[in-house]
Amino acid sequence: MQGSGVDVGVLGVLPVRATQLDSASAVDQWLRSVGSVERSRQVGAMSRDKLAGFVSLLDSRTGPDLIGTVDPDLATRIVQSADAAQSARWLEAIESDEAAEILRRLPDPTREQLFDRISEPQAQALRELLRWPPTSVAAHMLPDVFTIPDTITAAEAETLVRTQSTQVRGRARVGALIYVTDADRRLIGFLEFQDLVLAQPDQTVSELSSADPVWVRPLVDAEQAAQSLVDYDLAALPVVDDQRRLLGVLTADAAADIIETEATRDAERQGGSEPLEVPYLRASPFRLWRKRIVWLLVLFVAEAYTGTVLRAFEDEMEAVVALAFFIPLLIGTGGNTGTQITTTLVRAMGTGQVRLRDLPRVLAKEMSTGFLVALTMAAAAIVRAWTLGVGPQVTITVSLTVAAIVLWSALVSSILPLLLKKCRVDPAVVSAPMIATIVDGTGLIIYFLIAHATLPQLAGL
Numbered sequence: 001m002q003g004s005g006v007d008v009g010v011l012g013v014l015p016v017r018a019t020q021l022d023s024a025s026a027v028d029q030w031l032r033s034v035g036s037v038e039r040s041r042q043v044g045a046m047s048r049d050k051l052a053g054f055v056s057l058l059d060s061r062t063g064p065d066l067i068g069t070v071d072p073d074l075a076t077r078i079v080q081s082a083d084a085a086q087s088a089r090w091l092e093a094i095e096s097d098e099a100a101e102i103l104r105r106l107p108d109p110t111r112e113q114l115f116d117r118i119s120e121p122q123a124q125a126l127r128e129l130l131r132w133p134p135t136s137v138a139a140h141m142l143p144d145v146f147t148i149p150d151t152i153t154a155a156e157a158e159t160l161v162r163t164q165s166t167q168v169r170g171r172a173r174v175g176a177l178i179y180v181t182d183a184d185r186r187l188i189g190f191l192e193f194q195d196l197v198l199a200q201p202d203q204t205v206s207e208l209s210s211a212d213p214v215w216v217r218p219l220v221d222a223e224q225a226a227q228s229l230v231d232y233d234l235a236a237l238p239v240v241d242d243q244r245r246l247l248g249v250l251t252a253d254a255a256a257d258i259i260e261t262e263a264t265r266d267a268e269r270q271g272g273s274e275p276l277e278v279p280y281l282r283a284s285p286f287r288l289w290r291k292r293i294v295w296l297l298v299l300f301v302a303e304a305y306t307g308t309v310l311r312a313f314e315d316e317m318e319a320v321v322a323l324a325f326f327i328p329l330l331i332g333t334g335g336n337t338g339t340q341i342t343t344t345l346v347r348a349m350g351t352g353q354v355r356l357r358d359l360p361r362v363l364a365k366e367m368s369t370g371f372l373v374a375l376t377m378a379a380a381a382i383v384r385a386w387t388l389g390v391g392p393q394v395t396i397t398v399s400l401t402v403a404a405i406v407l408w409s410a411l412v413s414s415i416l417p418l419l420l421k422k423c424r425v426d427p428a429v430v431s432a433p434m435i436a437t438i439v440d441g442t443g444l445i446i447y448f449l450i451a452h453a454t455l456p457q458l459a460g461l
Contacts, residue, residue, distance in 0.1 A: 018042040019050055027057045036069040044074050044282050048081075055081040064093035067102065073278045076105040079114075088117035096122075097140050097254055100129035104139075137225035138218030140258060141239045141248035146178040148205055150188050155201035161193075177235055177249075180209040185245045187238055189213055215240045218247055223262045226255035227352045266350055269428035270343060272299065295433070302437045306331075309441050313448040319457050322390040326398050327444065329384070333377055334405040334443040335436030341366055341413035342435055346427050349417060356418050363414050370410030374403035397447075397454045404450065405443045412438060 018034075019042070021027050031039070043066070046054060055078055058066060063082070067075040067090055079087040079102055091099040091114060103111050103126060115123045125143050132138035146164055148157045161178060178196060180189040189209035199208050215238040216225045229237040229250060236249040265275040274291040276283045283291075310317075310327075317324050345362065348354040354362060378399040385395035413435055417427035452458050 018054060019046060021054065021057060024057050024059055024062070027054075027062050031062055031065055039066065040070040040074050040279065041281070043070065043078070044279060051077065052081050058082070058086075058090075060089060060093070063090040067091075068094040068098055071279060072098075072101045072105060073282070075102050080106070080110065084110075084113045085117050088114050091126075092118055092122050095142060096125055096129060096144065097142055100126050100139065104130055104134060132218060135222055136218060137216055137220045137222045137237075137250055138239055138247060140222050140254050141218075141250050142254070143248040145236075145246065145249050147181050147185070147246065148178055150180045150182065150204070150206040150209065152205055153201060154196055154199035154203045154205065154208065157196055157205050161196070179213075179238060179246055179249075180205055181246055184243070187213060187215060187240050187244055187246045190238075213238060215244075216250075217241075222250075222258050223350070224352075225250055226258040226262075229255045230259070231352060262350065266346060266426075266428040269426065270346065270432060272296070272433035299433050299437050302434075303440065306437075306441045306444065309444045309448075313444070316448055316451060316458050320394065320451070320455055322388075322394045323397075323447070323451060325388060325390065326381075326385070326401075327447070329381070330398070330401055330405055330447055331436070331440040331443050333402055334409040334439035335432070337370070337373065337406050338409040338413040338435035338439050339432040341410060342417055343432070345414065345417050349421060349427055354418070356422050359415070359418050362418070363411075366410045366414040367407070370407050373410075374406040377406055378403040393455055397451050400454065401443075401447045401450050404446050405439065408442065408446060409435070409439045412442075 018030060018039075021030055034042070043051065043054065055063075058078075063078075063086065067078050070078070075098075079090070082090070091102065103114065106114070115127070118126070128143065129139060129141070146161055148160050152160070157178070176193045177190050178193065179187060180191065181187055189211045190213050191205070191209040195208050214228070214232050214234060216228065218239050218241060225237060225239075229252065234252070236251050237255070238249050239247045241247055268275045268291075272292075272295045274294065276287065276291055278287070345354065381399045381402040382395055385398050390398075416435075420427045
């Protein structure tokens with residue numbers, strides 16, 4: 001791209017970094033050549049002083065363009081680096097749900113300073129969004145949508161939509177839908193723009209609209225609402241109150257962001273850590289420590305009972321020393337089996353494929369699979385025991401234990417995520433380390449109980 005400012009390359013090849021930009025026109029060209037991920041990466045890597053200098057180059061067009069496309073954490077930092085009047089203008093220029101997400105992250109005094117500089121109608125709309133819980137669908141909806149009554153003609157509806165087009169924010173994200181409401185703004189139906197344009201001028205809206213639209217209540221979990229939008233293949237999902245009055249819509253773009261965010265959080269929890277809430281490269285060592293240490297301490301305490309189990313069976317290990325050879329193998333197999341199941345099951349639950357009522361089918365599927373896995377792993381255990389030369393009795397003990405632990409791990413891992421979901425606990429907390437911890441101690445108990453039943457050396461202990 002050639003211009004009066006700076007050559008920023010073609011198709012993402014950037015000879016100039018954001019930190020090297022020195023004019024408003026250069027920033028404008030940079031923004032036109034860089035995608036949202038690269039914007040976040042470059043601006044997020046700036047020091048506080050460099051960020052302040054960069055923000056001073058933003059204007060009434062490039063400022064909203066930037067904060068509307070980077071992640072909310074970085075957008076909040078950019079807003080805090082600008083003066084209040086400038087930040088207020090930028091927030092007014094972006095879509096309401098994005099502005100509300102930024103405001104939610106700001107300290108109360110800073111937020112109130114911005115509200116004092118935002119126009120009263122927009123400030124009221126943003127306050128309305130902020131009053132909803134962050135995890136609810138209402139916190140992520142666009143409050144401004146095209147609405148028309150069902151009693152007017154198509155010609156009158158076109159005129160009304162044109163009038164509303166100057167007031168409805170985020171028109172590109174609302175989608176090609178117009179919502180039909182009664183005099184009290186209760187949702188009746190919807191129709192597409194093209195149906196309205198192609199209709200006969202004297203046709204009534206009630207004749208053109210589709211009745212019984214899919215909708216959700218404002219306090220419905222945002223992830224659940226986003227999944228419903230995907231399941232029904234909707235351009236937008238209406239949000240209505242108890243009287244079925246239209247409050248706003250969840251757009252497809254917002255739903256995609258919600259699903260991506262929740263998938264990231266689930267992946268982090270599955271690894272035994274709390275979600276970072278910021279991109280990894282911008283997470284400080286202190287934040288990483290704070291997000292990880294709680295689960296590590298919990299797992300440390302939980303894992304301590306494994307030592308208690310080993311101490312309780314100390315005499316058995318002294319009587320048959322070879323039993324100790326297989327402890328890492330056995331508990332590792334149980335943890336690996338459980339991790340595979342919970343990872344698959346939690347993801348299936350997150351996408352709405354599995355619910356509590358599916359528990360019998362899940363159990364049947366996983367226990368059947370577990371039986372096949374148990375046979376295979378038992379055969380592998382026989383080979384391993386034979387190579388160590390521990391004798392036929394210990395070999396039988398180890399192979400039976402491997403099969404039993406695999407089946408036990410499959411049972412626990414199939415039930416626990418669904419029960420946690422029923423108790424309104426995020427099933428993603430059944431992380432790989434947690435499953436391994438649960439199976440470790442119980443697997444050892446299974447091991448020594450089978451050893452007592454199969455090894456004559458342990459009789460009387």
